[in-house]
Amino acid sequence: MIETLAMSGLTCPAPVASNDRVQLGHGSGGKLSAALLRERFLPLLGNPILDQLGDAAILALPTGEIALSTDTFVVRPLEFPGGNIGALAVHGTVNDLAMMGAEPRYLTLGVVLEEGLPFAVLDRILATLAGAAAGAGVTIVTGDTKVVERGRADGMYVNTTGVGLLHPLVRPGAHRAEPGDAVLVSGPIGRHGMAVMALREGLEFETTITSDTANLWPLVRSLRDALGACLHVLRDPTRGGLASALHEIASASGVGIALDEPALPIPGDVAAACEMLGLDPLYVANEGVLVAMVPAARADAALAALRAHPLGASSRRIGEVVARHRGMVVLRTALGGTRVVDLLPGDQLPRIC
Amino acid sequence: MRYLSEYRDPEVARALVRQIRETATRRWVLMEVCGGQTHTIVKQGLGELLGDAVEMIHGPGCPVCVTPLEQIDKALALAARPDVIFTSFGDMLRVPGSDCDLQQVRARGGTVRVVYSPLDALALAQAHPDKEVVFFAVGFETTAPANAMAVYRARELGVPNFSVLVSHVTVPPAMRAILDAPDNRVQAFLAAGHVCTVMGWTEYEPIAAQYQVPIVVTGFEPIDILEGILLAVQQLEAGRHEVVNQYVRAVTREGTVPARTLVEQVFRLADRKWRGIGEIPGSGLVLREEYASFDAERKFGLEDLTVEEPAECRAGDVLRGRLKPHQCSAFGTRCTPEHPLGAPMVSSEGACAAYYNYGRYREGEALAMSRESAVGSRQ
Numbered sequence: 001m002i003e004t005l006a007m008s009g010l011t012c013p014a015p016v017a018s019n020d021r022v023q024l025g026h027g028s029g030g031k032l033s034a035a036l037l038r039e040r041f042l043p044l045l046g047n048p049i050l051d052q053l054g055d056a057a058i059l060a061l062p063t064g065e066i067a068l069s070t071d072t073f074v075v076r077p078l079e080f081p082g083g084n085i086g087a088l089a090v091h092g093t094v095n096d097l098a099m100m101g102a103e104p105r106y107l108t109l110g111v112v113l114e115e116g117l118p119f120a121v122l123d124r125i126l127a128t129l130a131g132a133a134a135g136a137g138v139t140i141v142t143g144d145t146k147v148v149e150r151g152r153a154d155g156m157y158v159n160t161t162g163v164g165l166l167h168p169l170v171r172p173g174a175h176r177a178e179p180g181d182a183v184l185v186s187g188p189i190g191r192h193g194m195a196v197m198a199l200r201e202g203l204e205f206e207t208t209i210t211s212d213t214a215n216l217w218p219l220v221r222s223l224r225d226a227l228g229a230c231l232h233v234l235r236d237p238t239r240g241g242l243a244s245a246l247h248e249i250a251s252a253s254g255v256g257i258a259l260d261e262p263a264l265p266i267p268g269d270v271a272a273a274c275e276m277l278g279l280d281p282l283y284v285a286n287e288g289v290l291v292a293m294v295p296a297a298r299a300d301a302a303l304a305a306l307r308a309h310p311l312g313a314s315s316r317r318i319g320e321v322v323a324r325h326r327g328m329v330v331l332r333t334a335l336g337g338t339r340v341v342d343l344l345p346g347d348q349l350p351r352i353c
Numbered sequence: 354m355r356y357l358s359e360y361r362d363p364e365v366a367r368a369l370v371r372q373i374r375e376t377a378t379r380r381w382v383l384m385e386v387c388g389g390q391t392h393t394i395v396k397q398g399l400g401e402l403l404g405d406a407v408e409m410i411h412g413p414g415c416p417v418c419v420t421p422l423e424q425i426d427k428a429l430a431l432a433a434r435p436d437v438i439f440t441s442f443g444d445m446l447r448v449p450g451s452d453c454d455l456q457q458v459r460a461r462g463g464t465v466r467v468v469y470s471p472l473d474a475l476a477l478a479q480a481h482p483d484k485e486v487v488f489f490a491v492g493f494e495t496t497a498p499a500n501a502m503a504v505y506r507a508r509e510l511g512v513p514n515f516s517v518l519v520s521h522v523t524v525p526p527a528m529r530a531i532l533d534a535p536d537n538r539v540q541a542f543l544a545a546g547h548v549c550t551v552m553g554w555t556e557y558e559p560i561a562a563q564y565q566v567p568i569v570v571t572g573f574e575p576i577d578i579l580e581g582i583l584l585a586v587q588q589l590e591a592g593r594h595e596v597v598n599q600y601v602r603a604v605t606r607e608g609t610v611p612a613r614t615l616v617e618q619v620f621r622l623a624d625r626k627w628r629g630i631g632e633i634p635g636s637g638l639v640l641r642e643e644y645a646s647f648d649a650e651r652k653f654g655l656e657d658l659t660v661e662e663p664a665e666c667r668a669g670d671v672l673r674g675r676l677k678p679h680q681c682s683a684f685g686t687r688c689t690p691e692h693p694l695g696a697p698m699v700s701s702e703g704a705c706a707a708y709y710n711y712g713r714y715r716e717g718e719a720l721a722m723s724r725e726s727a728v729g730s731r732q
Contacts (some may be wrong), residue, residue, distance in 0.1 A: 275357070277469075278443070335366045335575055337398015342690075346456070349443035349467070 022117040027147025036145060040122060044130040045109070049141040057141035059106060064168065067102035069093055070161040078125060078155045080196050082210030083287075085158055086129030091213050091287055092238070093162040094136045098220040099234045099290070101172050102164030104136060109143035110159035115150040125156070136215040138162065170224045172234040172292075177253035181232055181321040182299035184292045186219055186312045187212065189242050190270035193284035198273065209269050214288030219312050223292060226305035233293035236286070243282040243341045245291055246329045257329045259319035259341065282341060283348045293321060360574030369579035370402050376586050377406040382538045383585055384531070384674060386524060387493075387545030388415025388700065389573045395707040397575045407582055410538065410674035411704040413527050413627065414545050416492040417444050418672065418696040418703050421626040423660040424491075424520040425450040431487050431518060431653060432463040438481060440474040441489040442496075443467045448699050451660055471503035471517070478507070478515035487649045490517040495547040497521055497638060498612035501619035504640065504647045516649040521638035522625055524548050525556045530633050531673055532564045538674055541585040543571040543578065546600035551616070553608030557596045565594045572600040619644055628696050629668025666695035671704050678708035685709060 025032040042051065049057050073089045094104040109129075113122070133140055191212040198207045216236060223231055233253070237245035242264075250257045266281045274281045288311065294302045299317055306312030329341040385391060391411045394400055400409055413419050429450045432439035439455070446455040446465065459465040464484075468474050471488045478486035490500040500517065507515040524545060531539055544557055549570045561568045567588035571581030581599045588595065598604055616638070625637020640648045650656045662668075665683050670676035678684055678697065688694040690706050697703035 333397045334361060334363050335397050335399070335402065336363065337401045339396055339398050346447065349446055 020119055022113045022115055022119065022122065022147060024115050024147055024149065026113065027145065033145070040119065040126060041143065041145070044126050045133070045140045045143075047139050047141075049139060050143070054142075057106070057108075059141060059163065061163075062165065065166045067097050067100045067164040067166050068161065069096040069100075069164070070159065071096060072157065072159040074154060074157050075196065076154045077196075077199050078121060080199055080211055081208075082191070082195055083213040084125050084128050085156065086125040086127075087132045087211075087213045088287060089158040089160045090129055090132035090136060090138070091215050093160040094138060095216045095236045095238075095287075095290075097162050097164030098215075098217040099172070099236055100164065100166065101170045101220065101224060101231065101234065102166045103221070104138045104162055104164045104217055106141045106163040107133060107138050108159075108161040109140050110161075111143070111145045112153055112157040113145060113147045114153040114155050115147060117155050121155070129158075132215065136217060167224060169229050170227075170231055171229075172231045174233060174235060174249045174252040176232040177249050177255050177257075177293045177321045178232060178295070179255055179321050179323040180296055181293040182296045182302075182317050183246070183257060183259070183319040183321065184294065184299065184302055184306065184315060185242070185265060185318050186216070186290045186292070186306050186315040187288065188265045188267045188270070188314060189237070189286055189289055190266060190274065190281035190284040192238075192287040193241065194270050194273045194281075196285075197277070197279075207269060207273055209267075209273060212286055212288035214311055216288065216290050216311070218309050219290060219306055222305040222308055222312075223294075223302055226301050227294055227298055230294055230298050231292065231302075232295070233291070235291045237289060237291055238285050238287060240344070241281070241283040241285055242289075242291065243280075243329065244343055247341070247343050249291075249293070250329055251327050253321075254326050256322040256325035256327070257319060258322050258324075259329065259331045261331050261333045263316060263318045265314060265316060265318075279348055283344055296320065357574065360572070360576040362576065365576055366402075366579055369576065369583055373403060373579065373583050373586055374406045376583065376590055378590060380405055380408055381586055381589050382408045382410060382540050382674075383543060383582060384410045384412045384539040384541075385543040385571070385578070385581075386412040386414040386528065387543075387548065387573075388418065388703075389547070390543060390545065390571065390578055391415065391704065391707065393573055393575055393578055399575060399578060403582070407586065409582075411707070412542075412674075413531070413630065413672040414493065414524065414548075415697070415700050415703055416496070416522070417448055417700040418668070419522060419627045419630070420445070420448065420491050420520045420696065421628045421660075422451060422662050423626070423658055424518065425454075426660050427650065427655045427658055428455065428489050428518055429453060429458055430655060430658070431649060432458045432465050433461070434463075434485075434653075437485045437487055438464045438466060438477060439487050439489070440466045440468045440471075440477060442469075442491065444700055445489055445491060448696055449693055471500050472506070475503045475507055475510075475512060475515055478512050479510070482514060485514050485516065485652075488515070488517045489520070491520045493522055493524055493545065493548050494552045494616070495545070495550070497616045497620065498551055498609075501615045504619050504644050505615065507647055508644060513646070516647045516652050517640070518649040519620075519639055520625075521620065522627065522636055523622070523638065525560060526633050526636035527627065527630075528557075528560055529564075530630070530636075532560070532566065534673055534675075536675060539566070541567040541589055542569070543581045543585065544568050544596075546570060546572040546577070546603060549598075549600065549604045549608065551609050551612050553604070553606050553613075554596050554598065555606060561594050561596050567594050568596045570596065570598045570600050570604050572603065627669075627672075629662065629666065629670075629672055631669065663694055668695035668697050668705075671697055678705040681705070 306315035474488035620638035697705040
């Protein structure tokens, strides 16, 4: 043993190139930057357009209008049950395009990495991101990476900008809700927000809730094919939850929205977690649920279209658009009372008692 | 969810509402003491279901609402110190002090953390021995045992960098203050179930006897509250005034003795200011002398800070049930949930915030109906 130690003591120490973590040099534009791209990003995300590594991507688009949307993703922790920031970065932007009725085609990818981020984490996130992009049928055509000093970012931030092809006739919008429309929701609410919250520092809260992060385009295509221009409103209730999304629609369209509390699809584990933490599931974020408003006469057709896809299997009607209480969302409680579902002034804060 | 869904059963609720309406021969005025009960009443729309049978006045039992301005200002001063990690229950973060709130202090560089338990704050102090960790110990008798436990443990474990900013209040003196007011309208109380889980109800027996008011120890689910109201209305109709326990699954007459003992060991009674109401003698809890080293006010020299409440805010009249929130001249204009003048507009269970939402809805309904009838008359 002693001899072995002596031998290792005599070995000339080679410069250590840490190969398990992001270093500031990976953002220098030099060899490390090239290696980062070549070894970590391109093997997972490469395609003929991205592989050209030009200053800008060149896209061939059919004639007509396109939809363009950008979103930046900051989530702590980076990985959570049911997904990670990579899945969110694809689904978030793809879903924003889909809510305009646009077919998502291309994404850009901007990444800010924090010095010290383990490559194992980066690799997992990029693999998820690549899988989500492939699953959504979108190509990542150009990108950028930067590295900031340790302590200047929460591991990594991601920005994606998406290009989608608009349909010439089907143009859902938050301003198009009409009294008499049925309000539909495509699946259980509150899962993403509670999955992330359960992991936050200080809560020490054990739960089996997984994020619902998903590509909503298949549901939208199915609705678009079944309803055409009758598809008045589409919205994915992310930050601020279902309540905030409905509130925006009520304001934009100048209508009232009446919800039926017993019809709201709140999973038992989400309801229990919210109960314990003093939160209201109506304000908790979703990443794989959409709200649709269609004329009541077409509600069954819309539900059938949603349910044809596994993601929409538990879709249901939760209320209606009314001419009363314009700009407000009002909930009929299970007991038969009513209450106003207002916008929160800021973040939802847990209650004392 | 077992133990929860059965207390939200719509059929049972409807039957209780029917029974209350049948029992009441006149409109009785009841006060639910606790903010958690107010929350259920507003969230479930119970007031609307009860109609003319009962008027509910929202009582002073929201700890967020009654924490006096000067304690908030002390919290803000502590949170702004670079050597302090300030910890608090979540809904104290938005309560306005004299010039800002804890969220704004955080944005300016203060360290403010939301915790669910004071013991988490104590653990934080142990993990950061180079920092001072201060916990904002607010609330009624409900939160007092856990807060007492944190201080007790801190002394036992010898954690010198932990302290608490105490703003504890107790229910019975506030009920007396309400009943003593010359223009009091409250005819019966729903006492706060969780407070009584700790304290039992022996303190309420002399109040019921002296002021001849029925007091019903009541839980927080819709069925609990409706049952509590029914028990109060039955007493009022029969001319009785007793302390009755609706919340039998949690409360006994003596309460939780170990918790009470711990509270008495760590805290003593003292006079306490209530936001919007003023000082109520013997209504607060402060740390006993042997725990003085854990008192943040002493530790950081904040004992002398006093602050006048803004004259325009009539929170005191609202909390006493003397003024309906929408009758306040600042309501909905200079005072909104985004820019609250006083605490009842801050908390989701505050009376003013509840009225802000509900009142606007009623106006919206009336507006839409007048529009519809205008259209109808043209046809």
